[in-house]
Amino acid sequence: MLYFSDLLQYSDVFLSGLKTTVELTVLTTILGVALGTACATIRQYGNRASQRVVSVYVELIRNTPFIVQLFFIFFGLPAIGMMLSPWEASMIALTINLGAYSTEIIRAGLASISKGQIEAAKVLGLNFRQTLTRVIFVPAFEKIYPALTSQCIIVMLGSAVISQISVQDLTYAANLVQSRNFRAFESYLVTALMYLGLSILLRFAFNALGKRLFAYRTAD
Amino acid sequence: MSLVNLHQVHKFYGDHHVLKGIDLDIKAGEVVSIIGKSGSGKSTLLRCINGLEHYQEGGITVDGKEVTTEDIQVRRLALSVGMIFQNFNLFPHMTVGENVMLAPTIVLKKSKAEAETTARAMLEKVGLAEKFDSFPEKLSGGQQQRVAIARALAMSPKVLLCDEITSALDPELVGEVLKVLEQLAKEGITLVLVTHEMNFARDVGSRVVFMHQGKVWEQGDPKTILSNPQTDELKQFMGAVL
Ligand SMILES: Nc1ncnc2c1ncn2[C@@H]1O[C@H](COP(=O)(O)OP(=O)(O)OP(=O)(O)O)[C@@H](O)[C@H]1O
Ligand SMILES: [Mg+2]
Numbered sequence: 002m003l004y005f006s007d008l009l010q011y012s013d014v015f016l017s018g019l020k021t022t023v024e025l026t027v028l029t030t031i032l033g034v035a036l037g038t039a040c041a042t043i044r045q046y047g048n049r050a051s052q053r054v055v056s057v058y059v060e061l062i063r064n065t066p067f068i069v070q071l072f073f074i075f076f077g078l079p080a081i082g083m084m085l086s087p088w089e090a091s092m093i094a095l096t097i098n099l100g101a102y103s104t105e106i107i108r109a110g111l112a113s114i115s116k117g118q119i120e121a122a123k124v125l126g127l128n129f130r131q132t133l134t135r136v137i138f139v140p141a142f143e144k145i146y147p148a149l150t151s152q153c154i155i156v157m158l159g160s161a162v163i164s165q166i167s168v169q170d171l172t173y174a175a176n177l178v179q180s181r182n183f184r185a186f187e188s189y190l191v192t193a194l195m196y197l198g199l200s201i202l203l204r205f206a207f208n209a210l211g212k213r214l215f216a217y218r219t220a221d
Numbered sequence: 222m223s224l225v226n227l228h229q230v231h232k233f234y235g236d237h238h239v240l241k242g243i244d245l246d247i248k249a250g251e252v253v254s255i256i257g258k259s260g261s262g263k264s265t266l267l268r269c270i271n272g273l274e275h276y277q278e279g280g281i282t283v284d285g286k287e288v289t290t291e292d293i294q295v296r297r298l299a300l301s302v303g304m305i306f307q308n309f310n311l312f313p314h315m316t317v318g319e320n321v322m323l324a325p326t327i328v329l330k331k332s333k334a335e336a337e338t339t340a341r342a343m344l345e346k347v348g349l350a351e352k353f354d355s356f357p358e359k360l361s362g363g364q365q366q367r368v369a370i371a372r373a374l375a376m377s378p379k380v381l382l383c384d385e386i387t388s389a390l391d392p393e394l395v396g397e398v399l400k401v402l403e404q405l406a407k408e409g410i411t412l413v414l415v416t417h418e419m420n421f422a423r424d425v426g427s428r429v430v431f432m433h434q435g436k437v438w439e440q441g442d443p444k445t446i447l448s449n450p451q452t453d454e455l456k457q458f459m460g461a462v463l
Contacts, residue, residue: 117306120306121306121369123295123299125324125328125376126295126324127324127328136312139314140313217315220359
């Protein structure tokens with residue numbers, strides 16, 4: 002027998018976990034994509050030394066497990082005097098993680114912009130910052146938008162790991178509830194469905210944003 | 222008075238000596254057609270004039286000011302040198318109007334209203350006033366190239382450089398772009414164009430410059446030089462294009 006009704010008394014726990022996951026997702030998506038954009042710009046247009054620094058960062062993050070990155074920031078950094086709350090450590094770890102993956106994705110978008118576009122901007126007198134923001138970014142992001150939004154969703158789902166350092170996110174709520182009422186099946190099923198709902202919602206949001214940003218594709 | 226002056230300009234790509242001592246003097250109002258075989262250095266020459274390429278020796282001045290590739294210089298140059306490319310290079314995410322208004326608003330700091338007035342006037346001049354709100358990809362190649370011309374004109378350049386601007390067009394669209402150029406020439410704008418359109422060079426141009434192996438091989442009045450080439454290389458070239 003399944004007892005979903007046993008979960009009802011814990012609905013506050015689930016909702017507060019959901020809220021934490023959503024908040025962290027929104028924040029780290031914005032910060033991570035901003036970080037990735039900055040790093041991709043350096044990787045594509047920066048000088049040799051700064052390109053090297055970005056490459057090291059990207060490879061370091063992409064070749065180590067997320068949970069180790071998280072533990073390093075939360076348990077490791079205090080050794081050098083950086084005490085972070087679980088929430089702060091998670092925020093930083095998720096941002097750095099998304100930043101690294103999105104660097105590679107966004108860079109592919111920047112690389113797709115022809116030299117001619119950049120030269121056209123230059124001969125019109127735009128400086129490089131204006132060229133980036135006015136001429137390069139929109140078409141570059143359009144190219145890689147599906148890959149980038151998928152990555153954001155992957156990071157949102159991966160954030161479940163932060164329950165390991167006691168951030169009271171959605172997965173933490175599921176663990177807590179099933180440890181109280183021993184309804185593991187129901188707890189995790191409900192939690193999985195909530196993650197699924199979040200993914201679908203995020204995709205909708207990204208699609209709506211994309212339609213606005215890249216309106217020129219569908220204009221008549 | 223000379224508007225564009227090149228003095229003994231040498232340009233290398235690594236070991237490859239591409240421009241071998243170019244001397245060229247262009248006066249305001251001239252329409253100079255640069256012709257020559259592929260690889261003779263025509264594009265490189267134009268790109269040196271507007272600071273897109275660095276050159277190693279000699280000197281180039283536009284309107285009396287020296288040309289270098291320092292970023293700030295390129296931007297100042299942009300105010301006096303316009304350039305049109307073979308592939309139009311319109312910004313795909315902006316409407317035609319936004320393409321034309323971009324540089325006047327963010328480089329010349331014109332107000333939006335003022336920039337729009339200029340943009341509409343320039344689009345009118347190239348016969349595309351009604352396309353103000355269209356996106357570039359909805360236009361034909363010839364129309365896109367005319368927008369590119371309007372975009373350059375909106376910066377009121379003293380000289381307009383055109384690098385094979387009809388070469389990417391279907392043959393039936395070449396005429397509309399050349400007509401715009403002819404109109405500009407009549408209005409007295411200085412044009413320097415790399416072109417394969419010999420009829421245009423002959424009928425509209427004030428001078429033809431034949432480049433060969435990185436040098437100005439022969440130059441002069443279009444009708445004279447095209448009907449009576451002096452060097453074997455130009456004779457051969459004429460034979461090949463006709
Ligand atoms: N960025 C570059 N790096 C190295 N070599 C180059 C570069 N651009 C041009 N070249 C070389 O310089 C020479 C002159 O090139 P340029 O493009 O000026 O010729 P062109 O006369 O415009 O030819 P075309 O009619 O094919 O456009 C060619 O041999 C070309 O291979
Ligand atoms: Mg060329």
